[in-house]
Amino acid sequence: MRVLGWLLLAVLGALAQGQGEDCPVCMTNRYTKCLPNGDGCTCTLQLSEKLSQPVNCSTLTSKCWMMKNEMYRLRSGTGTRRKPTEHAMLDNDGIYDPDCKSDGTFRSKQCNGTSTCWCVNTAGVRRTDKADDDIECPEQPVSTFWFQIQLRHKPLNKEVDEMKLKKAIQDVFAAYQVDPNYIEKIEYHAEDRYITVDLKQNVTVQSPSDLATAAYYLEKDVKSNTLFSDQYNRSIQDDGVPFDGEKLSFEEAYVYYVDSKNPEFSMKRMTPGIIAVIVVICLAIVAGLVVLVSINRT
Helix, strand or coil: CCCHHHHHHHHHHHHHCCCCCCCCCCCCCCCCEEEEECCEEEEEEECCCCCEEECCCCCCCCHHHHHHHHHHHHHHCCCCCCCCCCCCCCCHHHHCCCCECCCCCECCEECCCCCEEEEEECCCCECECCEECCCCCCCCCECEEEEEEEEEECCCCCCCCHHHHHHHHHHHHHCCCCCHHHEEEEEEECCCCEEEEEEECCCCCCCCCCHHHHHHHHHHHHCCCCCCCHHHCCCHHHHCEEECCEEECEEEEEEEEEECCCCECCHHHCCHHHHHHHHHHHHHHCCCCEEEEEEECC
């Protein structure tokens, strides 16, 4: 069951790029345009006025390309943004226009078209203070090896079976093409309805899973801004996750990114709240931490 979502996406994606005069939609990316060519269909994602990027509809489209497409849609007026919920925390760095490599990964130095630049990790998250354009970043971004995702589910009508809940969460991540071997641990805290999922990049796992992209797709789903095609007929937030005869949906989501090296922020430039978060987490895990997403839904 854990890989059913993955297999379904692969089959549907293959159909989207298959033979025929009429091209099916790209199930893994609602913002692509699929047109017939001599050998079948080609699906592309618009990254700028002049640049369209061919994408593989059997896999999730890389986070870097999706961020560029979002910025393109916002600038061209084709993107839409819902009004934030009352308690939402704005992640300003999360909507910058990234500089992507040809394979869809992030370049370590990002400037967003200005003279203000910074260094990012492999998840595209800023890990240094912002500086001028002579800032030195490593040739390859610092690796983000640990993704901790915290989900708070809405109240259910009966006592939660923890084993069934963990199985449902495993199936959820299969839909985001996360190899089950990357799921190191799932913890459930019944008193406040929090589910904590630890995803760790494991070099021994032979899988194309991109955990940064998977987390990005999950974030969008929880905010009811799914990146999947409408024809995929699924929405974590709107439809919920099948669970023990009920539907499991979420009211809060937090995504934490832990790098192989500590971040390089100057404490004097950070707010007291951010300093407190970093100090507490570093004491707990003795590792670098960057908080990318903090969503509070009511």
